[in-house]
Amino acid sequence: MSTSGTDRLTRTTVFAPRLDALLRDHRGGDVFRLDADTMGVAGHDLTDRILAARPATERERPTFKPLHGRSIPRTEASTVMQAIGRDVRAALKKPAPRGVDLSGEWPHVGHVYLRDLILGADPYRLRILMDRTLELTPKLTWTVIATGAALPGRLRPGAPVTSIAGLTANAKNYSDRRYAMGMYRRAAAPVCFTVSTLVANAYWLGAPFDDGTPNEPILYESMRLLPPSWNILRNASPEYPALDARIGAGDDVLLLPLLSHRAPALWDDPEEFRPERWATLDPDDLPGYLPFGHASERCWGRHMVMPLAGMLLDAMRAADLTVDPAQTSAKVPLAGLLGVDKVRLVRESGAGHR
Numbered sequence: 001m002s003t004s005g006t007d008r009l010t011r012t013t014v015f016a017p018r019l020d021a022l023l024r025d026h027r028g029g030d031v032f033r034l035d036a037d038t039m040g041v042a043g044h045d046l047t048d049r050i051l052a053a054r055p056a057t058e059r060e061r062p063t064f065k066p067l068h069g070r071s072i073p074r075t076e077a078s079t080v081m082q083a084i085g086r087d088v089r090a091a092l093k094k095p096a097p098r099g100v101d102l103s104g105e106w107p108h109v110g111h112v113y114l115r116d117l118i119l120g121a122d123p124y125r126l127r128i129l130m131d132r133t134l135e136l137t138p139k140l141t142w143t144v145i146a147t148g149a150a151l152p153g154r155l156r157p158g159a160p161v162t163s164i165a166g167l168t169a170n171a172k173n174y175s176d177r178r179y180a181m182g183m184y185r186r187a188a189a190p191v192c193f194t195v196s197t198l199v200a201n202a203y204w205l206g207a208p209f210d211d212g213t214p215n216e217p218i219l220y221e222s223m224r225l226l227p228p229s230w231n232i233l234r235n236a237s238p239e240y241p242a243l244d245a246r247i248g249a250g251d252d253v254l255l256l257p258l259l260s261h262r263a264p265a266l267w268d269d270p271e272e273f274r275p276e277r278w279a280t281l282d283p284d285d286l287p288g289y290l291p292f293g294h295a296s297e298r299c300w301g302r303h304m305v306m307p308l309a310g311m312l313l314d315a316m317r318a319a320d321l322t323v324d325p326a327q328t329s330a331k332v333p334l335a336g337l338l339g340v341d342k343v344r345l346v347r348e349s350g351a352g353h354r
């Protein structure tokens with residue numbers, strides 16, 4: 001059972017100062033200078049034209065940018081995505097997580113749950129690459145990968161592990177193994193990080209949800225107000241000054257869904273969490289709304305993200321989880337993945353008795 005959403009009205013989202021300044025100074029803006037060689041873009045029309053102007057270069061691609069100096073060819077990228085896709089589908093076929101306690105501090109609880117659900121069969125040496133603390137310290141990530149790659153007892157081809165771990169089994173030497181482990185992290189980590197962040201954001205913004213509201217509009221509305229992928233970078237390129245004279249030849253362009261998702265010209269009550277607005281909107285064809293990027297090359301992971309997030313929401317809503325009423329504020333740090341930090345989820349009936 002869910003009560004009405006009055007609790008959520010008392011919650012304050014505290015953005016990191018630089019995010020707060022962006023929202024304060026440029027919400028509803030079009031093009032503006034962010035620093036000596038970066039222009040911010042929030043206008044939906046220009047965003048669309050910039051992203052359509054040319055494909056992302058390999059250095060601009062978040063997942064498959066070069067690894068250890070090696071370019072990742074498309075064929076390899078799609079093999080990796082198919083492997084993690086198989087692992088996610090296998091996880092979704094497992095019995096619904098009804099008996100599992102998903103209360104506690106999010107997104108951490110969700111991250112650990114997904115890691116164990118999807119990658120639980122994998123050796124510790126690989127699963128450790130999923131540790132949330134690594135995300136904050138890229139240097140540490142590479143130390144752990146280098147150490148793990150040097151360990152004896154690597155996977156034999158055909159070992160009973162996930163498909164994505166199976167790809168590391170074919171590595172022949174230290175350098176290949178280190179590369180394969182880096183790839184494991186590149187493909188497997190975003191599943192756990194992004195989905196747990198998305199669900200934490202949804203709970204913070206909207207819980208308790210009305211029983212009649214399906215998961216998808218809840219997720220679309222969460223990604224509007226707190227887009228996990230809040231900026232999209234394109235490096236300086238001759239196409240851009242040609243589209244808008246305010247962009248200089250040497251300027252990188254930072255496209256900002258964080259801002260276009262709240263533009264007063266595009267949305268009724270832009271600051272309000274209103275999942276019901278999605279009853280009449282098409283999330284794949286809506287100017288200025290691009291949580292998964294541009295139509296010309298949408299996120300390859302979105303078909304895993306939505307069902308996984310939906311599975312978690314089903315289980316959490318069935319267990320009557322909500323945000324601890326004692327928690328009235330949550331921080332959104334300045335990070336590549338935008339989300340609320342440390343949201344405490346409790347059972348509705350048990351709220352306040354912890």
Ligand code: HEM
Nearest residue numbers: 061062063064187190191194228229291292293299300301
């Ligand atoms: C809430 C979850 C996610 C969001 C909001 C998201 C968002 C995005 C966005 C905005 C882009 C376009 C980037 C650009 O044009 O520069 C993108 C591309 C991409 N995403 Fe996602 N993503 C999510 C999860 C995932 C996951 C879990 C995976 C992989 C397992 C993934 C793999 C990719 C790939 C392969 C691309 C194409 C560009 C590249 O090679 O990196 N995404 N995503």
